[in-house]
Amino acid sequence: MPCRKRPAAVLGAAALTLLLGACAGQTAGQTGGQAAGQAGGQAGGQAGGQAGGRTGAAGALQAGQQPASRGTGLDRFYGQKLEFKPCDPHVPPGVPAVKAECARLKVPLDYQNPKGRQAEIAVLRVPARGKDPIGSLVLNPGGPGFPGTEHAAVTAAVWAKSPITERFDLVGFDPRGVGASTPVLDCYTDAERDRGAKLSSIPAGIDDWTKQETRRLVEQCAERSGGMQVLAHVGTRDVARDMDVLRQALGDEKLTYTGSSYGTRLGAVYAEMFPKKVRALVLDGAFDPYAGTYERRVQQATGMQASFEHMAASCATQQKQDCPLGTDPKRATQVFQKLVRPLIDKPARTSDGRGLTYEQAVEGVTAALYSKALWPAAITGIAELKAGKGDTLLKLRDTYHGRTTDGGYPNSLEATMTINCLDEERHTPKQETALNRAWFKAAPFTDPGRPFKEARDGCEQWPVRPTLGYPYATGIKGLPDTLTVSVTADPATPHEGGINLAKALGGSLLTVEGEQHGALLAGNACVNDAVAAYLIDLKSPADGARCKL
Known part of the structure; x- marks a missing residue:
């Protein structure tokens, strides 16, 4: 019988930053346990790469061209009413519990076949504290592959006194294939994960994939996840369409959204696909919409090496x-x-x-x-x-x-790998080998020092071509002002990516001086005030606005 992953507690980079702010009284060692996968499972969970390449991919729309909704067999999805019931969300130790309610949203697995198989999206809402709510604030913690339900509960707890939680219902959802949503992506058993099941070609030189193994990988993921059709419909563009159905089901005419790390990609793609349905987007720790897989990962490796060296310098200064x-x-x-x-x-x-x-x-x-x-x-x-x-x-x-004390694993990093197989550029062995060599050159602290002749992309035998396309979210017409928040020394999503995303969307940029991944949930008053003013009053920061962590 296939092993179904439990929706165990997992914290993405944004939630990690948030929790550090919430639990400032804890020691670094205590908080150290909260380091879940970031920005696409950055160093460990990236098996991605796709065949579509930079010229676009199947399913991508021209900028400003909105997907059909009404009158195309999708009416029953857009017309559904969510039935919220009280629920008890899991929150990490030290984070106060919140009163929440949960529901399930039905969406077509394949939007080109709305009469076919369906997926169900787990949704959690924390109602606004005030008497005059603006509407819903939909959240995504990043990944890809991290559940948004717990993220919404933790965010509500940390923002308990924020004007944002007074004016908005906070809404989190587990993207299709993730957490408590169904069908759930599942590629490995817990025992296989404990034994070091591969989630990426990096680091090459240690137990590298063969062609036969990448074929077995896709077959195994399909068998345990509900079929090849599931693997073909878990990309960011699929999730963006789910988010529009969710917006309608929540009763919001337009979307108000905050996305962290990979969540910036999801928000940008939503803006590209549904520009007239956007009210406000806050995008924190940005994925560069112009950077393809090779370029982005090398940038990421460079940032990680810089952070490692800064950590070493701090250690030498303090501990001598x-x-x-x-x-x-x-x-x-x-x-x-x-x-x-x-x-x-x-x-x-x-x-x-x-x-x-x-x-x-x-x-x-x-x-x-x-x-x-x-x-x-x-x-x-x-x-x-x-x-x-x-x-x-x-x-x-x-x-x-996200390993639990009883040895269980959530599916988050497996979902990262699987979603990236529809989002990233697919690599030939020659290209994947070049990527590994470039990664080790940029981040030598991760280099195992073992010779290797060939690295293989774990997605090389995926059942469909990628569906994202590069660049994305450019040349959008009719989009209101957006707000990108970018940390100058972010180790996972370089500041340059934040600058580029803001330019691509024609939106505002808030530069934050500091060294960590993301700033939205860091408990910084300057950032909090700017974000609240934008979300509540649609007042953007002045050109050149800066904060300091």
Whole structure:
């Protein structure tokens, strides 16, 4: 019987940042467990790449051309009423519970065949605190592949005194294939995940995919997820259409939305497909709509290496001779490589007996690079490696993957891989090999140092071509002002991408000086005030507006 993943608690990058602000009294080590996959599962969960390429893909529309809704067999979906009932959403320890209500939204699995198979989208709403609500604020935490229901509950708790929660119902949804929505994407069993099931071609040189294995991967994902048809209809354009059905079902004439990390891509694609249905979009930690898969991942690797080096410099300054990465930040990468590369052949011991592998150690450190508050946890874990122990880094890795105490995994990173198979450019072995080499050159702290002849794109045998297309969300007509929030030293989504997204949408840009992934939920008064003014009063920041974390 196929293993169905439970909708376990998972925090994306935005939620991680949010939780750090909410739980400021906790130690970095305690909070370190909240490092879930970011911006598309950045370092560990990216198996993507697609065949469509930069010239567009099947299913993409010309800018400003809205998909049909009424009179095309979609009336019954757009005409449905959500039946909300009280529910008890899971929130992480330390986050206050909120009163929420849940419902399920029906959508066609294939919008070209609305009479065919359906999907059901899990929806959670936290009603506005005030008596004069503007409407719904729909949220997406990123990923792709992270559930929005829990994200809405956590956001409502942290924004408990914000004017935003006074004027808006906060609405989160688990995108098709994710979390509590059905059908759910499922490629590996929990035991396979514990054994290090591959979610990406990176790092090449360790247990690389063969052509036969990539074929088995797609067959296995299809078998456990409900068929090839499911794998063919979980891309961002599918989710954008679901979001428009959700908007109508919520009773909102136009969409008010905040998206973090990958959520900026979803918001931008919605704007491209439904520009006349947009009221306001806040896009935090932006995906660059002009950057194809190769360029974006190399940019990302560069940002991760810079963050690693900054962490090493901080360690050298604060701990001096006790810093496990040494006193010379320029040599920190070499020191780290000497500590982690032996794990390829002999994992470090852990108290639970599982051991810490090379890939898990790198994932644990990478997870901590998304926020300075997690650096101490990573440094502690690196210091443990010198004694042959791997408990702290394994904990960081486990929470990056959303692993529960009983060994269960949510489907989030498997969904990341699967959704990326419809969003990213598909690579030939030659292209994927070049990407791996470029990644290791840009982020040598992740390089296992093993020779490899060929890397393969895990999506190379996917049943359909990609459906996103690059560039996207450009030349849109009739779009109201949008707000892109971009951190200057974001390790996962470079500031340049925020600048480019704001330009592509013809919208406003709020530049935030700092070093972390995203700023929307960081508890910064300057950012909070600017976002609230935009969402509530549609008042955009002045040109050149800046905040500082």
